[in-house]
Structures are given as structure tokens and as C-alpha cells.
Amino acid sequence: MAPNAPIELLICDCDGVLIDSEIIAERYLYKTLAELYPVAELERVMAGTFGLQTREIFARIEAHFGKPFPEGFFQRLHDQVHDLLRSEVQPIPGVRDALMRIDLPLAVASNSQSESVAFALQRCDLVERVNRGVFGADHVERPKPAPDLYLLAARTAGVDPRQCLVVEDSSTGASAALTAGMQVIGFLGASHIPPEHGETLRRLGVHHLIRHMDELPELVGRLHAAV
Template structure:
């Protein structure tokens, strides 16, 4: 893989441990509206979607559309839950603080909620002003539009970007944009077989911790040097005792 000039981070499930919160709220809202759904079913339906694809997925599954105002009510409930519960993914602040490569966020979440979540978790300063939402493009993930927008705004060719994703739709969108992508499977929402699903969508490698991703990025930024030479001098990210590799769960 070419050394990345830009690392594009998904937000939910990669920067913040929010997917499980969102799935719980989604399940509660579905049941209240007469659409029976367990937490696992809500995860399956909602992971990596935006409002449009979520609405389409529900209509396809239940044979009827969501009631008017459903998405707005769900967003309000999710934002309230975030205020109480939202936390950054363990190790992400350390990784971002040590990463000397340009970075941005590309998320299917609406821009207002995206910035709010990053502010709550104190991660926004690591990315400002390079925060991109599906609300800025015609099509969110799994279409490539959002990734291509991020690359265009930062003037980096797609093949010189590296995407970090936790969802099949995100991996699909990154690959459609011509970008290499690695997977993160360390969020509270990840279940057995998650890495295999990401791999089937085109993810080249999956990791369970940010320390592993830090080691991978350090090696990718400075290929050809020894581990001792490249890590402290180029990125400041140290290799953990347990090296990076494909996830087996």
C-alpha cells in the first residue's frame, strides 16, 4: 500500500463508541412506533446508514414506511443519550495526538449531530475544520461521494488516502471511491464475524484496538525502515507488544 497522505476516519464506532447507543435508541423508537425490533435487529438495520438509507431499509423489512417525524424524534433521543453516555473509543485521543499525517472525519451522521458528538468527546480539535458529513453530498455511504468530497477538499488523490471504517457500508463506499480501507472492530456494537463481513466488503485488514491501528499507520507512513527507526522519528506512535494483524474472534 502507498504511504497515506490523508487518513479518513469514520466517526460512529471508530472515533466514538456510539453505535450501541444509537442502536438501542433506534430499537426503542421502532418498538414505540409499532415496528418490533430487538437490539440486534436494530444494529443490523442501522449500522453505517444515513437517514435516507435507514428509511429505505425499514420500509423494505417491514413493508411499510416509518411514520412522519420518526427520524427527528430518534435524533433528539439519541442526542440526549449521548449527553449522558457518550465516550470516545479507548486509545483514540492518544493515536490522534501522535499521528503526524493529515486527517479528517467522513461520517453519515448529520453535520450538526456529528460536530456535537465530537465536541462532547473532546475530539473536534483534532480534526477542525476538516469534518465532512453525508448532509454535504447527494449520496451518503455506501456511495463514494463523501469520501471523494473529503479527498477533493484536502487536495489528496483517492489512492493516497486511507480510510478507517467499522461498517460494511463505509468499507463499500471507500472501495467505490478507489481508496484502501482498514477496519476497526473494537466498538461495543461489534459481534462475532464482524471482521469477516468487513473483509468481504473489501477491507484489507481489521483491528480490535487503536494501539494496533497506530502500529499499522506507523508502518504505512514509513515503509522500508526498521521498526526502531521509523516509529519514533516519523509518527511518535510506538509498536505495542501485541502487533497488528487480521482479527480473529
């Protein structure tokens, strides 16, 4: 962040920051793929795919096994994951309390569809707290890792991107926010985060990492005061 650019807007990702959803989706995806392909070989293909978008994982699997997915596969997968998330997903521990303690306007920018983000906010009891907009992948032509979602959030709030502070869990989202010119806090507390992910985020240029949401208010306060 440039000197003398005070933080005016906090922007949170949704999946893996507000709700612990990624682990549910990943487990069901693996279970479904294991019904189609040999498990041992599938494990080798899936190794190192953390942080990739789902379409990139599908492309890797399709290229490796040399055959297309069955007809209707993607729609069935989408519907099942949607239903599982509605019934099982839980808020990230402490997220509501942490965000209520931060005296900054708040927006949410997610690669999920805006309908799914709205559901997540209801599950976390954060609907009233998010007072600068909810932005989903359906709001832009290029979702993360492109910076468009974050730039849209800043523009809608009337805030310079350099004055935005983003909380992200994924390398895809962190890259998007950094490209937008924003400062990023990396959150490592979701169930799907591997132990080495902090170093991955640091290599991207994320200088501040937390593992528990109760660390967030104090860190935001320090960053705000340091300007």
C-alpha cells in the same frame, strides 16, 4: 493502493470509530420499535440488519408489518436519539491518544450531520487534531455507501484518493472508501460490532483489521513504510 503512492491523508469515520454511539442509537431504536410491534416477530425482522442504513431497516419493518409508522414517529425518534447521544456518548477508548501519535493530516467523513460530528470531536477533544476538514452527510447529495464523502475529503485536502487511508467500522463506510480508491483499516472495537463482522469486511476487500485503538499508530506506520 497503487505502488509508489505514499499515504498523505488519514480519514476517520465518526460513529463507531471516534465515538461509541451506535450502540446507544440501536438500543433506543429497538426499544421504540418494541412499543409498536410484537417483540418476537420484531426480532426476526431485525435479524441480519447490522450494517444497513436506518431507512433500509424502516422500509423492511414497514413492508413486513404492512402499515406505515405513526405520524411524527421519525422526528420524535431523531430528537430522542440526539438527546441521548449528547448526554451519554463516550469516545472510543484510546482514540485521542492513538490519533495524536499519528503524524498525518486528519479529516473526518461521516454519514451523520456535520453538527453531530462537530459535537463528537468536542467530546473526544479532537477539534484541533482534525486539520483537514469535517464532512457530514449534509455536504453531499449521496452519502455512504456512495464514495462522494470520501472523494470530497480528498479533493478538499488536495490529496489523490489513492494516497488516503480510511478508518471505518461499517460495511457501508468501507464500501464507500474502497469505491473511492482508498485503502481501509477496519475497526472492530465499538460496542455494536458483532463477532463475525471482521469476515464481512474482509470479503469487501478490507485487508487490515484492528480491535483496539492502541493498534492504530503502529499499523499506520507499517502501511506508510511499506509503500
